[in-house]
Amino acid sequence: MDALERDLVAAAREGDRDAFRVLAERYYRRVYRMLLAMTRDPDAALDLTQETFAKALRGLPEFEMTASFHTWLHRIAHHAFVDWTRRRRIRTPQALEDDARPQAADEQPFPVGPRPPGDPADAVEVEESLRAVRAALEALRPAYREILILREVEGLSYPEIAAVLKVRPGTVMSRLFAARMALRAVLRERFGMDVGGREG
Amino acid sequence: MWFRGIRRRKAMLEADGVGTPDPARAGDVRMFRDLSRLVRDAAVPDATAVPPFDECWAGVERRLREPEPEAGTALRGLRGLLERRPVLVLAPVGAMVLAAVIGVLWWTRPALPSNQCFVDSYDVESGTVLIDQDPDRPERPTVIWHEADSQEEEG
Numbered sequence: 001m002d003a004l005e006r007d008l009v010a011a012a013r014e015g016d017r018d019a020f021r022v023l024a025e026r027y028y029r030r031v032y033r034m035l036l037a038m039t040r041d042p043d044a045a046l047d048l049t050q051e052t053f054a055k056a057l058r059g060l061p062e063f064e065m066t067a068s069f070h071t072w073l074h075r076i077a078h079h080a081f082v083d084w085t086r087r088r089r090i091r092t093p094q095a096l097e098d099d100a101r102p103q104a105a106d107e108q109p110f111p112v113g114p115r116p117p118g119d120p121a122d123a124v125e126v127e128e129s130l131r132a133v134r135a136a137l138e139a140l141r142p143a144y145r146e147i148l149i150l151r152e153v154e155g156l157s158y159p160e161i162a163a164v165l166k167v168r169p170g171t172v173m174s175r176l177f178a179a180r181m182a183l184r185a186v187l188r189e190r191f192g193m194d195v196g197g198r199e200g
Numbered sequence: 201m202w203f204r205g206i207r208r209r210k211a212m213l214e215a216d217g218v219g220t221p222d223p224a225r226a227g228d229v230r231m232f233r234d235l236s237r238l239v240r241d242a243a244v245p246d247a248t249a250v251p252p253f254d255e256c257w258a259g260v261e262r263r264l265r266e267p268e269p270e271a272g273t274a275l276r277g278l279r280g281l282l283e284r285r286p287v288l289v290l291a292p293v294g295a296m297v298l299a300a301v302i303g304v305l306w307w308t309r310p311a312l313p314s315n316q317c318f319v320d321s322y323d324v325e326s327g328t329v330l331i332d333q334d335p336d337r338p339e340r341p342t343v344i345w346h347e348a349d350s351q352e353e354e355g
Binding site for chain 2: 025029034036042129149158174175186195
């Protein structure tokens with residue numbers, strides 16, 4: 001925590017709602033985008049973001065000033081996401097696959113890798129690839145999707161992810177490995193998208 | 201740069217740049233980099249519209265005005281459920297008791313020979329990727345890829 005953040009947290013702990021509002025505004029975009037990546041639902045993301053900040057404000061008296069505020073906030077968001085996945089009825093894999101299929105008639109596998117800019121057809125292919133990846137992420141177990149977002153999108157270190165998920169760093173590594181393997185398998189089996197690596 | 205085998209942290213740092221490339225793992229490294237890039241690009245595009253903060257804060261204020269759930273509410277609901285549908289309450293309770301008994305029996309079982317082994321280890325903050333681990337075949341080695349932060353940025 002920087003000095004300003006420490007002051008804001010201290011003031012908010014004393015009941016200064018305006019100080020907490022400044023803190024919330026600091027983290028708002030980051031928390032919203034993370035929850036959007038996890039839920040793929042803008043309304044749910046906003047709802048969970050509000051829930052995260054409300055719980056954070058209520059829980060501030062228990063926050064230890066020596067801890068990292070953003071890791072603590074991520075942890076509250078993690079709980080909100082877990083509760084949401086329990087409440088939500090998971091969509092069927094077939095529906096997800098339909099979402100991700102290219103609208104055009106051709107069923108060519110999606111290419112991966114850098115491509116020369118400028119060709120509109122390439123732009124369409126890239127967007128289709130990204131759409132497939134989004135659908136594949138959604139098809140993953142929530143725990144896999146979450147750890148991939150925390151690592152690849154949020155850029156949290158392994159110790160930070162371990163603190164957010166309350167697991168050991170070794171578990172973070174093995175879960176990340178399993179999540180990547182699962183994502184690769186879904187991309188290949190459902191969308192014909194080969195990311196490379198060894199067979200199996 | 202990647203290595204085959206186990207190295208002490210000091211040896212790894214000293215060997216930086218003189219290790220033997222392992223072509224067998226090059227595909228794995230590329231795959232992880234591709235997957236990382238795809239997830240980053242696909243998860244939340246930069247152009248994604250974020251609702252105004254005031255809209256979010258209004259919802260936060262509304263939630264804060266709502267009373268916190270009372271601790272007794274769940275207990276009252278459970279009592280009502282027990283009266284209406286006792287099997288829905290008693291079945292999980294029975295399952296928990298059975299699980300507890302099995303747990304005690306498992307905990308007090310005769311100790312098996314340990315299959316633990318100890319390897320050199322090193323601590324890193326980031327840049328470590330678990331490349332290969334087969335929980336069903338614990339005798340197989342675990343492969344870990346570590347790259348310096350500067351290399352990770354390039355990926």
